Amino acid sequence: MVSGEHPQRVLILGGTSEAIALATQAAQHPDLEIITALAGRTQNPQVPGQVRLGGFGGAAGLADYLRGHNICALVDATHPFAAQMSWNAAAAAAITKIPHLILTRSPWQPVKGDRWIEVEDHEAAAAMLPELANRVFLTIGRQELAAYEPLKALWFLMRMIDAPAPDAPIPPGQVVLARGPFTLGNERSLLLTYDIEAIVSKNSGGTATYPKLEAARELGLPVLMIQRPSMPTAQQTGSVSDALHWILECSQQRREFS
Ligand SMILES: NC(=O)c1ccc[n+]([C@@H]2O[C@H](COP(=O)([O-])OP(=O)(O)OC[C@H]3O[C@@H](n4cnc5c(N)ncnc54)[C@H](OP(=O)(O)O)[C@@H]3O)[C@@H](O)[C@H]2O)c1
The missing domain is CATH 3.40.50.720 (NAD(P)-binding Rossmann-like Domain)
Incomplete structure (x- = not known):
């Protein structure tokens, strides 16, 4: 980061081990500021860095938060069954035009004997x-x-x-x-x-x-x-390191265009 530049702020919608892993790895980059949002359902959440607890008030509330906090990238790393939040995230990203990625694990597949x-x-x-x-x-x-x-x-x-x-x-x-x-x-x-x-x-x-x-x-x-609930269509990965790469690209682009 060039001296005097502010870090680029990223919002991770969390509640999963993948969200924790991504926040942990992204926090190593001094040019990123990572905020993890949690619904607030689990007692004593173990999440590194900044944590924001509680809902946003639907897609419109999340869009306000993204704009108000100058978020450069939104990663939806919620659980595959947290469908409401994923639909809200997709809608908020569409409203604000903020880059949006879904980080989700692949579903299990039955094997012989199951x-x-x-x-x-x-x-x-x-x-x-x-x-x-x-x-x-x-x-x-x-x-x-x-x-x-x-x-x-x-x-x-x-x-x-x-x-x-x-x-x-x-x-x-x-x-x-x-x-x-x-x-x-x-x-x-x-x-x-x-x-x-x-x-x-x-x-x-x-x-x-x-x-x-x-x-x-x-x-x-x-x-x-x-079975999993239906999810919005969006850019998607199952890999934490790919998600980190995507965040770094988004923050670089934001820096170049601001
Ligand atoms: N569902 C599961 O099986 C499961 C399993 C393990 C972990 N989790 C985690 O538990 C949390 C809640 O899951 P859910 O199934 O109840 O979600 P949901 O039904 O998709 O979401 C219900 C509401 O909770 C709020 N919310 C959900 N995730 C949030 C987050 N990460 N940050 C801030 N607000 C959030 C949102 O409120 P507003 O509309 O007010 O913004 C959302 O509309 C999620 O973060 C998820 O990753 C869920």
């Missing part, structure tokens, strides 16, 4: 479960438990990062609080200890939570795999 049943959403998964199993491992977010609450005859092992609110509707069973990554040994022993007969998972992709699917394969258990 017994996946692909379903559209939690309601579809809940409708199928009674015919499939009595004891179920739910590896979904605490805000998605309500769909399974009517299934009083089943028993659920529910793993999540933060506990559900005390008055939140949840199905019968046990809540386990844990944050990945998980190992194959850990997942195998969990499934055996609790006599699990089926798993419900979102197709999040990535390596941190993949071992549950390997354990299910080993044990021949069915997996109800919730």
